[in-house]
Amino acid sequence: MFYTLFKTIAMILLWIDLIILTLVLYLLAKLPRSWTQSFYPKLFWIWCRHFVRALNVDLKVSQHNIDPLPDHYLLIANHPSAFEDIGIPAMFDVFCLAKEGVRHWPIAGPISEAAGTLYVIRSNKESRKEAYQNIIDALRSGKNIAVYPEGGCFGRRINEFRYGPFDISLQTDVPILPVFLHYEAQDDFEWQGQTLIEKIKDFLKTKNNRATYHVYDAISPENFQSKEEYMRYVHNLYKKWEARYFD
Secondary structure, three states: OHHHHHHHHHHHHHHHHHHHHHHHHHHHOOOOHHHHOOOHHHHHHHHHHHHHHHOOOEEEEEEOOOOOOOOOOEEEEOOOEOOHHHHHHHHOOOEEEEEHHHHOOOOHHHHHHHOOOEEEOOOOHHHHHHHHHHHHHHHHOOOOEEEOOOOOOOOOOOOOOOOHHHHHHHHHOOOEEEEEEEEOOHHHHEOOOOOHHHHHHHHHHOOOOEEEEEEOOOEOHHHOOOHHHHHHHHHHHHHHHHHHHHO
């Protein structure tokens, strides 16, 4: 009884903390970007970590890499859930590529935009070309970028990969850092067309709140002659990890 009461009070305090921090970031997002760009991304990563704790998700990074991880990379990951929109920036020093709709979300949209999130309309060819160039420019400026090579959120099973991230890695000579996302309670975390509020409720109600982001050795573009070869190699790795963690 006392443990349940203590846990409830702790969760209430976490949500109060998150609400206050959200309000601060939302107000700062209204300021000119030139005033906030030096510190806002760091606040955003802190906000993401607070959000993870408020959702009561036990998020861990499991490093399987043999070699030291690079300081500069293009992070790719599978995309089974909406949770990784905060989970990835909570655990990695990255700027993310998101669908254009995220920009227009209430409160979270202005915050993500002020944090330097890149956007794409997946169904629009010109938007995809613009996002492609924006990622290249961001990488060449020294930023780490996170993308989902499946091109969307298709559930727990690995879908086909798009060539874009691999072509970008070849053009910029920036290695790919592969991260495999695994949620123990797959049915609770998997995106199945629910609204964002419905998914947040699923996260909070889950009986198993463990989420593990498995990090593997970075993959150098110099080992590949084409984006097709590069993509197939990395996709095969993800299919092996899928069999390891899901089957």
